[in-house]
Amino acid sequence: MTAAEIIKKSFTKEKFHRFVFGTKEKEGAGKQIIVYGLLICIGFVYLYPILYMFSTSFMNRDDLLDSSVKWIPSTLFVQNYIDAGKSMDFWISLLKGVVIAGAPTLCNVAVCMLVGYGFARFEFRGKKILLGLLIFSYILPSQVTMIPTYVLYNNMKIVGTLWSFILPAILGNGLNSAIFILIFYQFFRQVPKVLIEAAQIDGAGYFKSFVKIAVPSAGPAILTVFLFSFVWYWNESYLTSLYVQGLSANSFWVNLVVQLSNFDTSFNTMAQTGDAATNLNECVRMAATSLSVLPLLVMYFFLQKHFVESIDRAGITGE
């Protein structure tokens, strides 16, 4: 037999068909190629803005104007980052941002856990109405209540202080609190009631059984809520500038995202005093954007497993 015959024998039409389209038991290579191809393409599209941002942020002005430079800058131009960081007060804004996002988040976690436990564990009159109110408070666009809330804070004299974020969070009405309460509600419903009843028989009060049994078992849910709350508070630029910063330019509280939204003006004033080595251009703006995104990206790469799996475990999807 010649080689050609062997090839002819082993590559029949049926085999080819089976190879590409697969059988009932095994998926075909054709389908796999399509799926991987689509996933890689869409993945690239997803990453495109981020890649674009990073690659542009390292270019100097010559690279920007040079049409032959598309993705990879000719030199690693770090001056953009230095200037952008200086203009944004990077380290101070970072620290303040951590406080602005962290303090309400802690309150959010604690209070939402308490409320979610209350909903899941106890039966009481009006519970259905309250749950309906909870969902309503999620669906209601926040713009309706924004104006009177601002007036309210103004009357309480907490505009321009961190209290305007902490106080609603303590009372379970922080940013997206309704979702967090629902997460805890779902989670605590899955905790067997027998455990808590056993603790009560052993003499634990309601609050003690909450602290000693429910809280330690809620690890994954706490992590989910903590991460999401932190990220959402971090990214909330408008409410931060309205309530915490109090719309005044020289307020004490400021975070990176708010700095980014005022970047153009602040950079121009800096350039006028002659501190900047470059002019305001795409590269500097992209550098500023990547600086404001960087802390969260670092956090995401360390905790990504928790982020992604948390949605499964905490039962956002509900049953």
Next chain:
Amino acid sequence: MEKEKKMKKPKVKLGKLEKREARAGWLFVLPWVIGVAVFMLYPLCQSFYYMWFNIRITPLGTKFIPVGTGNFTQIWLENPEFPQQIVTYLWQTIVEVPVIVVFALMIAIMLNGNIKCRGLFRLIFFLPVIIVSGPVMNMLVSEGAATIPAMNVQSIKTALDNFLPHSMSESIGEIFSNMIMILWYSGVQILIFLSALQKIDPALYEAAKIDGGSQWECFWKITLPTIKPMILLNAVYSVIFLSGNEQNSLITMIKSAMFSGTKEKGYGYASAMAWMYSLIVTLIVLLFFLLLGSKKDIYDRQVKRRKREMKKEARTVKRIERRGIRNAKKIKKARKKRNYRTYDGSGDY
């Protein structure tokens, strides 16, 4: 708290333990109840009140000038921007939400298959959720990082203009030019779909396969009906996200109206606008509820009807009983007064 007082004298008396449990439940929920009253219901009523006034902040304090429906006529008739934006927003949301949901479902199904590096892909698709925020998006959009460079948006727009009304083709063109952003908004939805898909019982698919069902049939007959509630959830989530997003031009309008120093604008005007806007958002949410909400099956409906009939019967029985008691009382009274009269004069009924 008022409800707590009411709780103490319920119609059906609760046991001691149940009572204590109910009180503990209220205690646990109390912070949130106060919060809702202070930070949601009170502002809600107040903004309802504001929208009938022209509010001016003077050095002597805030001045309330009642204008009746003046704010509304101003928004709809005198200011051409708002109605225009509303129409664009409406089209955009109605088109974008299905795009997001279908796209998320597609990716979730692909990831749910037998795939290597699933973790990596999940990592990539979830990444935008972490870094999406108003200013970052503004920066990226303004630098042109949000469009796929190879896509010719202008030609798509002109092609659509031929057979669609202008506002609609405009918003659809907008979608193509911001394709990446729309994909970015579907991170959470992908994860929700993925975890729902993984909870489907594999035995269902096996049974279908034994009966000779193809994968295509399995998708329509098993996968889709099982995750239908999740589709609704994701649609509502997308609507809320899109409407509260800082990229939304209506939000920017409300904000700028709120702090504008002109005579006719201000808190009252902005409140009226916000109410209008949220009404429309609610309508869109309702629309999706109607489209995707689960219809009860026939059995459930029959049970419900039967229950209703039983209730009605019980009510009739009670009414007859009550009438009987009333009649008996009447007769007693009449007997006491001794002015009753029977046909045969014996005095007995």
